[in-house]
Amino acid sequence: MRLRVAPGAPAALVAGILHAASFAPIGTWWLQTATLAALAALVLRAHARDAAGAARGAALGMAFGLGWFVAGVAWLYVSMHRYGGMPAPIAALALLLFGAYLALFPATACALALRAVSIAWPGARAPRSFALVAAGMVFAGCWALAEIARGWLFTGFPWLAIGYAHVDGPLAALAPLVGVYGVCAFAALSAWGIGAAAFAGSRGATARAVAGAIALAVAPPAAGWALGGLQWSQPTGHRLAVRLLQGNVPQELKFDPARSLAAMQAYAAEAMRARADLTVLPETAWTVPWSATPAPLRDALLGHLARSGGVLAIGMPLPEQAAPGQAVSRLTNSVAVIDREGAIAARYDKRHLVPFGEFVPRGFGWFVALMNIPLGEFGRGAKLQPPLDIDGQRVAFDVCYEDLFGEELAVQVRDGATILVNVSNIAWFGDSHALPQHLQIARMRAIELARPVLRATNTGVTAAIDARGRVVDALPTYTAGALALSLQGSAGLTPYARWGNALPLALALALALSGTLACVVARRSAGSNPLE
Numbered sequence: 001m002r003l004r005v006a007p008g009a010p011a012a013l014v015a016g017i018l019h020a021a022s023f024a025p026i027g028t029w030w031l032q033t034a035t036l037a038a039l040a041a042l043v044l045r046a047h048a049r050d051a052a053g054a055a056r057g058a059a060l061g062m063a064f065g066l067g068w069f070v071a072g073v074a075w076l077y078v079s080m081h082r083y084g085g086m087p088a089p090i091a092a093l094a095l096l097l098f099g100a101y102l103a104l105f106p107a108t109a110c111a112l113a114l115r116a117v118s119i120a121w122p123g124a125r126a127p128r129s130f131a132l133v134a135a136g137m138v139f140a141g142c143w144a145l146a147e148i149a150r151g152w153l154f155t156g157f158p159w160l161a162i163g164y165a166h167v168d169g170p171l172a173a174l175a176p177l178v179g180v181y182g183v184c185a186f187a188a189l190s191a192w193g194i195g196a197a198a199f200a201g202s203r204g205a206t207a208r209a210v211a212g213a214i215a216l217a218v219a220p221p222a223a224g225w226a227l228g229g230l231q232w233s234q235p236t237g238h239r240l241a242v243r244l245l246q247g248n249v250p251q252e253l254k255f256d257p258a259r260s261l262a263a264m265q266a267y268a269a270e271a272m273r274a275r276a277d278l279t280v281l282p283e284t285a286w287t288v289p290w291s292a293t294p295a296p297l298r299d300a301l302l303g304h305l306a307r308s309g310g311v312l313a314i315g316m317p318l319p320e321q322a323a324p325g326q327a328v329s330r331l332t333n334s335v336a337v338i339d340r341e342g343a344i345a346a347r348y349d350k351r352h353l354v355p356f357g358e359f360v361p362r363g364f365g366w367f368v369a370l371m372n373i374p375l376g377e378f379g380r381g382a383k384l385q386p387p388l389d390i391d392g393q394r395v396a397f398d399v400c401y402e403d404l405f406g407e408e409l410a411v412q413v414r415d416g417a418t419i420l421v422n423v424s425n426i427a428w429f430g431d432s433h434a435l436p437q438h439l440q441i442a443r444m445r446a447i448e449l450a451r452p453v454l455r456a457t458n459t460g461v462t463a464a465i466d467a468r469g470r471v472v473d474a475l476p477t478y479t480a481g482a483l484a485l486s487l488q489g490s491a492g493l494t495p496y497a498r499w500g501n502a503l504p505l506a507l508a509l510a511l512a513l514s515g516t517l518a519c520v521v522a523r524r525s526a527g528s529n530p531l532e
Contacts, residue, residue, distance in 0.1 A: 015039055027436075043110055044199040054112070059107075073098070073099070079428040109146045142508075143185065144181050147181055147184045166183055170225045173230070180444050190219075190221060193214060193216030234490065237418060240393055241277045270480075274482075282423050283424050284315050285314055285315050314338065330377060333349070350381050400424040403438075409449060418451065419489040443470075446465045448497070449497045460475065
């Protein structure tokens with residue numbers, strides 16, 4: 001039996017690998033557009049070859065997605081093999097299978113796009129302008145819907161949504177309106193236009209058809225450039241003196257009791273080195289609850305706070321906040337805010353837990369058993385947790401992976417947050433591209449929500465980001481140190497902060513449905529007006 005490879009699939013696989021390079025640390029927004037445009041051209045060529053059905057489009061999208069995701073999230077192999085002790089072949093297979101699952105989403109988008117092309121453009125004649133535009137709307141809408149679904153299904157994995165590649169490009173100006181998923185739609189629309197223009201020119205289409213495709217390519221970045229000067233928030237309140245600590249604790253030593261105590265002592269020494277209104281330590285900087293902190297360490301920290309003022313925010317496990325009369329049996333992955341009296345003046349409990357990292361999905365105990373990682377079932381924080389008031393600023397925390405979900409941080413902004421703080425520990429992934437990718441994601445949150453974002457991490461990237469998504473300052477990765485800054489919060493709601501994912505969802509549906517209707521109209525008019 002001979003294995004057949006779909007025509008164009010190898011080229012789509014290469015385009016997908018290059019597409020992964022458009023994200024941080026390389027971070028070239030135009031490469032994202034160019035590689036997706038190559039995929040669009042392959043989809044159009046598949047139809048021109050033999051009026052192929054949706055299966056050919058699915059094969060192209062699957063190959064593109066496999067290259068994109070396996071290359072883009074290859075750092076998962078590090079956590080499973082190097083730190084989890086999983087045998088290398090099994091870890092590699094797990095990465096490949098996860099990449100294949102993620103590739104189902106672009107595969108679906110491409111299948112629907114090719115179906116739209118076959119409706120709007122019957123036969124093998126040169127493509128018409130209206131048909132190319134209509135199919136492009138379907139492609140953009142379905143791509144955005146696929147990204148939204150990927151960010152929601154099975155608790156969601158929105159890492160590497162194509163909008164993140166555009167934090168330094170013209171489309172970033174659209175993020176305060178429609179969020180990263182809306183940027184995904186506009187990026188896909190522009191990419192389709194480029195791919196369609198190149199394809200139409202090679203097929204001898206009319207100048208009008210090529211011009212229509214070019215207009216589709218140019219419109220989204222032009223809109224971004226036009227909106228680039230808008231200010232969505234204003235500075236508010238007093239400036240805060242903030243210190244963000246980075247401990248650089250090796251992950252393989254994180255849960256060794258002696259090294260854990262040494263890490264806590266090192267963090268405490270750095271915290272006491274200077275005064276600040278707010279000092280932030282990373283996720284699980286403490287591996288024990290505050291009540292279990294050794295007395296000498298607690299006393300030293302409280303003495304510092306009493307002399308200098310301010311509060312200390314420490315990532316640590318805390319007993320779950322149970323309802324009255326309910327026994328506490330789990331810990332939460334939390335941020336404890338310690339005041340000068342030694343009390344937990346406020347706390348934030350992580351709400352969006354990571355599968356396999358903070359809870360084990362039903363039926364996957366066997367997979368976790370293959371890794372030598374101390375995992376447990378964490379409790380889940382409440383949906384609404386009020387921001388921390390510090391001298392007129394309202395500081396809202398989130399933990400690690402939670403900042404991938406802009407719709408959840410938007411709730412905090414609507415609740416009055418003027419500053420967003422992320423505490424994180426992604427040392428699980430070594431010195432890999434996961435670190436700059438996570439910083440890129442945090443920059444998008446700042447742009448969407450028009451709020452300064454602070455990041456205190458174990459190994460990097462510890463950084464301060466302003467309300468326009470620009471990195472103000474950052475510590476080198478894999479070094480121990482403190483980032484000191486003076487920070488003022490922001491007030492004012494962007495449309496995305498006000499409405500969350502309702503706006504990008506409405507945009508994606510409008511593009512997909514109106515594009516589908518336009519494809520039907522194009523097919524009906526093709527016979528009566530075959531030439532333009």
